[in-house]
Amino acid sequence: MQAYRIPNFLRLLPKKPGGEISPYFKDADNGYHSWVREKIGWLFAIEVYNAEMPLLAALAWPLASCKELRGILDYMTTSFMLEELTDRCSSTKAVARSQLWMRTLSQCDKGDNSRHPFIQTMRRELVPSIKAAVDPFHWPQFIDSNEHFSRNTIQEALDREAHSKKTVIRDIQTYTVMRRESIGTRPCLVLMRSTRRLYIPDDVLIHPTIREMEDVALDMVFIVNDVYSFKKERGDNGGLNNLLIVMQKDPVTDHLDLQQRLDFTEKLFKAALDRFYACKKTLPSYNRDLDQHLAAYADGLIDWIAGNIQWSAVNHRYNTFVDDQDRKNHIMRLEFDGPRRKLQRFSLVFLAALTVTLLYCFL
Numbered sequence: 001m002q003a004y005r006i007p008n009f010l011r012l013l014p015k016k017p018g019g020e021i022s023p024y025f026k027d028a029d030n031g032y033h034s035w036v037r038e039k040i041g042w043l044f045a046i047e048v049y050n051a052e053m054p055l056l057a058a059l060a061w062p063l064a065s066c067k068e069l070r071g072i073l074d075y076m077t078t079s080f081m082l083e084e085l086t087d088r089c090s091s092t093k094a095v096a097r098s099q100l101w102m103r104t105l106s107q108c109d110k111g112d113n114s115r116h117p118f119i120q121t122m123r124r125e126l127v128p129s130i131k132a133a134v135d136p137f138h139w140p141q142f143i144d145s146n147e148h149f150s151r152n153t154i155q156e157a158l159d160r161e162a163h164s165k166k167t168v169i170r171d172i173q174t175y176t177v178m179r180r181e182s183i184g185t186r187p188c189l190v191l192m193r194s195t196r197r198l199y200i201p202d203d204v205l206i207h208p209t210i211r212e213m214e215d216v217a218l219d220m221v222f223i224v225n226d227v228y229s230f231k232k233e234r235g236d237n238g239g240l241n242n243l244l245i246v247m248q249k250d251p252v253t254d255h256l257d258l259q260q261r262l263d264f265t266e267k268l269f270k271a272a273l274d275r276f277y278a279c280k281k282t283l284p285s286y287n288r289d290l291d292q293h294l295a296a297y298a299d300g301l302i303d304w305i306a307g308n309i310q311w312s313a314v315n316h317r318y319n320t321f322v323d324d325q326d327r328k329n330h331i332m333r334l335e336f337d338g339p340r341r342k343l344q345r346f347s348l349v350f351l352a353a354l355t356v357t358l359l360y361c362f363l
Contacts, residue, residue, distance in 0.1 A: 001333045004262055006262060016062065044084070047080075051080060052311065055311055078127075101122075151181075155178060189304065198296055200294065212275065216272040229317075
């Protein structure tokens, strides 16, 4: 087993403006896991428990009310399900599943009459809960951002097929543009604006400086996600859609070994953070209220970036660290393929495929 140093991303950020964690975390955690035990089959429930979504919600949305936190968790459940159901399937199935998911989210009372139990739960319980927690001003922005997210899950499936045929061509820049959407955080930023009552119109959000500030915030989120999830993804599917693997194909970084690539992610993160601060300093001015909302949005982005780092370091879905000492020292240990490792990888992939098959046996 070989040890690698992961960058300490959190030390690069300021203190979270909204506070460390929501005061409603324990209530949200208990209520959500009680619902999971009652409503979701045990195979998927294991994945949900390991993801520790209540912790992410409480860390990334520290100012959300108890009701809003539950609506956020219901949305995270639906997006997590979409990821699980499209992560290992063909592009044809990814298209069908993504479109069904999107129709259910946007038209829960008019969607297809799917027999799948999760889609039924999504239609009857989750979507109404989400909609009740989102400010009506933000609902169209929320749906639009999810349209982009669902389309990019299809693109990831196409990329996997291209990789299997050795036709995929990817560099860091093109991967970054795609990953900003496929990570699924942009809808979460709409939810953040809703919880903070930040009424920023569409024509303001597309201003180049504001859009870039949001984009580089998303870059910091996916850089951290790809680093901390690398160990898990390497075991699941070789990490095909992961920045550390993309670096092996980019002419700028293809000569770097894994530790050097990890070090390079810190440079990318710092560059994105520098651009974020530059954008924040040059935000356009509109009127007093809107200017205050834009400044508060920048604070909310910092909360989300930092909360994502805190969650990534401790959640059991990634299991990045062997123990607390390695977590403290930012040491990730990897076991390279031998006969035993290959058998473990095959078992994990088989179990994941079985889980998805059982989940969709009614679809």
